Amino acid sequence: MVDLKGQYEGIKEQVNSSVLNVIESTAYINGPEVKSFQAELETYLDLKHVIPCANGTDALQIAMMGLGLKPGDEVITADFTFAATVEVIALLGLTPVLVDVDPDDFNIDVKAIEKAITSRTKAIVPVHLFGQCANMEAIMEIASKHNLYVIEDNAQAIGANYTYSNGDKKKAGTIGHVASTSFFPSKNLGCYGDGGAIFTNDDDLAHTIRGIVNHGMYKRYHHDVVGVNSRLDSIQAAILRAKLPKLDYYNAARKEAAKKYSEAFKGQENIITPKIGSVCLSEMQCEHCDCHVFHQYTLKVKNTDRDALAQHLNENGIPCGVYYPIPLHNQKAYQDSRYNEEDFVITNQLVKEVISLPMHTQLDDEQIAFITSTVIDFINK
Numbered sequence: 001m002v003d004l005k006g007q008y009e010g011i012k013e014q015v016n017s018s019v020l021n022v023i024e025s026t027a028y029i030n031g032p033e034v035k036s037f038q039a040e041l042e043t044y045l046d047l048k049h050v051i052p053c054a055n056g057t058d059a060l061q062i063a064m065m066g067l068g069l070k071p072g073d074e075v076i077t078a079d080f081t082f083a084a085t086v087e088v089i090a091l092l093g094l095t096p097v098l099v100d101v102d103p104d105d106f107n108i109d110v111k112a113i114e115k116a117i118t119s120r121t122k123a124i125v126p127v128h129l130f131g132q133c134a135n136m137e138a139i140m141e142i143a144s145k146h147n148l149y150v151i152e153d154n155a156q157a158i159g160a161n162y163t164y165s166n167g168d169k170k171k172a173g174t175i176g177h178v179a180s181t182s183f184f185p186s187k188n189l190g191c192y193g194d195g196g197a198i199f200t201n202d203d204d205l206a207h208t209i210r211g212i213v214n215h216g217m218y219k220r221y222h223h224d225v226v227g228v229n230s231r232l233d234s235i236q237a238a239i240l241r242a243k244l245p246k247l248d249y250y251n252a253a254r255k256e257a258a259k260k261y262s263e264a265f266k267g268q269e270n271i272i273t274p275k276i277g278s279v280c281l282s283e284m285q286c287e288h289c290d291c292h293v294f295h296q297y298t299l300k301v302k303n304t305d306r307d308a309l310a311q312h313l314n315e316n317g318i319p320c321g322v323y324y325p326i327p328l329h330n331q332k333a334y335q336d337s338r339y340n341e342e343d344f345v346i347t348n349q350l351v352k353e354v355i356s357l358p359m360h361t362q363l364d365d366e367q368i369a370f371i372t373s374t375v376i377d378f379i380n381k
């Protein structure tokens with residue numbers, strides 16, 4: 001699904017020397033590499049505060065702790081996402097409220113958010129799924145109308161630009177009150193282990209969060225709040241510093257591969273290629289459109305046994321993934337008697353139809369031709 005080795009070959013010397021420097025320096029925890037990476041990412045995102053932490057799941061949890069959400073508060077998020085999003089809500093004793101998603105971009109359905117708001121609702125967590133921003137303009141409007149926090153789960157869309165209806169642009173993860181991201185190796189900006197970060201433009205919230213990640217300490221050995229221990233280690237920060245200048249190039253390579261996939265699938269009735277907004281990728285006019293960074297390239301297949309297709313691809317040496325095979329509201333851990341199946345029509349359908357093809361920065365034309373023809377042959381057989 002990913003080619004981490006191929007990508008490493010292109011930056012090997014720089015990564016190796018950066019890692020060796022950290023080892024020589026012995027500044028393994030909170031060393032200068034962490035501070036420099038933080039500052040460089042703030043510049044890249046045009047954001048006031050990046051607070052590095054141990055992983056993307058921690059980042060979400062810490063963001064919620066920083067906002068002071070209390071047990072019983074309701075947090076609305078998408079039914080169709082990785083479990084980490086809902087897991088931290090539940091872990092903090094908050095009440096997850098899962099809602100359906102949009103069939104075209106797989107992101108949280110704005111109308112469903114409005115329907116789910118109660119007097120206990122405190123926050124919305126949009127997930128920019130597969131690399132494409134959720135409808136942030138509408139979500140921020142709802143949030144301001146109902147006085148809610150917005151926490152962007154930006155684990156899959158770092159580097160994506162969200163475009164407002166007036167043409168203004170902002171980077172994914174810099175629009176809500178706070179955001180989280182992950183540097184897990186397969187993410188668009190991945191390190192060689194675990195890593196994550198919290199983003200915010202709010203100075204007070206940033207201060208609160210810097211204490212929370214460090215055992216609730218704002219002054220050494222004075223613990224003002226219950227915190228956690230969540231750090232990005234210096235070696236991972238050094239690797240991320242080597243990779244950050246290439247992020248736009250990596251994302252462009254992903255988009256190029258996505259366009260080639262969609263070109264090859266053009267005219268296939270039973271293959272629905274990813275849409276950007278409601279526009280088909282293969283008809284995209286804007287060469288420089290960067291609103292989708294293709295963390296995944298995800299098809300919907302119609303009139304096809306999706307699992308048999310996945311097996312066929314695997315038998316032909318083509319890795320593929322089903323993200324995600326079970327809606328969160330049907331997971332044992334997150335079942336809730338308040339949920340009705342009629343409220344999850346889209347998610348219930350997507351879990352049967354989606355299939356993600358290999359997506360990374362090293363895909364070549366020959367691989368794309370082999371993958372697409374294998375998919376097409378199976379679907380039309």
Ligand SMILES: *Cc1c(COP(=O)(O)O)cnc(C)c1O
Nearest residue numbers: 055056057082084155156182184
């Ligand atoms: C990867 C991911 C996370 C969790 O990140 P980790 O670094 O693995 O903890 C959270 N949310 C989404 C949507 C993700 O894809």
